Amino acid sequence: xxxxCVVLFLICFPFVAxxxxxxxxxxxxxxxxxxxxxxxxxxxxxxxxxxxxxxxVYMKTRDFSKARISLDRLIEEFPQSRVYESGVVxxxxxxxxxxxxxxxxxxxKEIEANGRCSNFMPLVxxxxxxxxxxEGAWDNKNKYLRLLRARYSNSSEMxxxxxxxxxxxxxxxxxxAFSDKDNAEGLKGELKNDYPVxxxxxxxxxxxxxxxxxxxxxxxxxxxxxxxxxxxKGYPARIYP
Numbered sequence: 001x002x003x004x005c006v007v008l009f010l011i012c013f014p015f016v017a018x019x020x021x022x023x024x025x026x027x028x029x030x031x032x033x034x035x036x037x038x039x040x041x042x043x044x045x046x047x048x049x050x051x052x053x054x055x056x057v058y059m060k061t062r063d064f065s066k067a068r069i070s071l072d073r074l075i076e077e078f079p080q081s082r083v084y085e086s087g088v089v090x091x092x093x094x095x096x097x098x099x100x101x102x103x104x105x106x107x108x109k110e111i112e113a114n115g116r117c118s119n120f121m122p123l124v125x126x127x128x129x130x131x132x133x134x135e136g137a138w139d140n141k142n143k144y145l146r147l148l149r150a151r152y153s154n155s156s157e158m159x160x161x162x163x164x165x166x167x168x169x170x171x172x173x174x175x176x177a178f179s180d181k182d183n184a185e186g187l188k189g190e191l192k193n194d195y196p197v198x199x200x201x202x203x204x205x206x207x208x209x210x211x212x213x214x215x216x217x218x219x220x221x222x223x224x225x226x227x228x229x230x231x232x233k234g235y236p237a238r239i240y241p
Contacts, residue, residue, distance in 0.1 A: 022053060029053075034061050048074055048081035055090055064094040085117040089124065096127055105131045122148060122155040129164055133241045136220040138169035167241050171223040172215025175235045184210035191235075195226070 021044055028037035037057050044050050051074040058067035071094070074087040081087070092107035108124050108131070111117050117124070129144035141164070148161050175191070178184045184199050191197040191214065200211045214230075217223040223239055230237035 022049065025053060025057075029057060029060075046073070048078035048083055051078075052081075052083040052087055052090075055087065059090065059094060059097070062097070064098040067094050085120060089117055089120040092124075092127070096131070101131050101134060122152040122157045125152070126157040126160055129161075130241075133164060133167070136171065136218065136223075138218075141169070164241070168216070170216035170218055171220065172213045172217070172240055173223060173227050173230065174211055174213050174238050174240060175230060176212040178210045178212075179207060181208075181210050184212050187212045 022041065025037045025040040025044075028034070028040060034057055038054060041050050041054050041057070051070045055067045055070040055074065058064070058070065068091060071087050071091045074081065075084065075091065078084060088111060092104050092111065095101075095104035095107065105128065108128050111124050112121070112128070125144045125148045129141050129148070132138070132141040132144065145161050145164060148155070148157060152158070175197075176184065176187045178187075181199075188197050188199055191212075195214045196216075197212065197214050200213055202209045202211060214226065215223075217226070227237040227239050
């Protein structure tokens with residue numbers, strides 16, 4: 001189990017060899033003691049690696065505002081740091097993961113244009129494809145998926161490329177997911193006179209999940225209007241992708 005934790009840590013913290021002064025915070029992070037990890041790291045001198053570490057721990061706890069404060073200091077004060085490039089990409093990720101897609105897109109496009117963060121370009125391309133997919137800008141989405149396939153076919157991001165490609169170039173709304181097919185059919189029956197509703201079956205760990213969906217829609221504004229109407233009627237509507 002300890003070996004697995006170490007591997008996961010190295011994946012989350014690429015290209016960084018932490019000094020011994022961060023060992024205690026590192027151990028707290030491995031065991032999920034994020035508050036203690038932050039407290040320990042904040043007692044250290046705020047060098048580039050401490051700021052980077054704090055940024056990522058705050059991201060882990062989804063405190064994106066505090067993550068941005070630490071990453072912004074890293075970017076401003078340590079432009080020659082070995083964790084600078086990763087910090088720039090993580091800064092964009094704080095906006096993406098926090099749902100501020102317009103700001104995230106702007107930052108990813110800046111990263112793409114300046115070319116400095118070349119080691120992280122597969123992730124940048126994937127994020128842009130994901131954002132364009134959420135916007136319904138299907139041509140741009142597919143442009144970045146093609147770039148990933150052409151330039152980074154062996155990257156770990158390829159598994160997400162396949163998911164995005166399989167999702168197609170359209171939106172749908174999910175209004176329910178049931179382990180009992182009769183419940184799914186009942187909800188479908190409620191909606192079938194007003195919406196193009198269908199049931200998508202997904203097999204998970206030996207059981208089938210019946211997902212009630214409405215779609216397909218090409219335009220973001222149309223799917224948002226329908227989703228809003230469904231929520232006003234009390235349905236737990238969620239737009240995909």
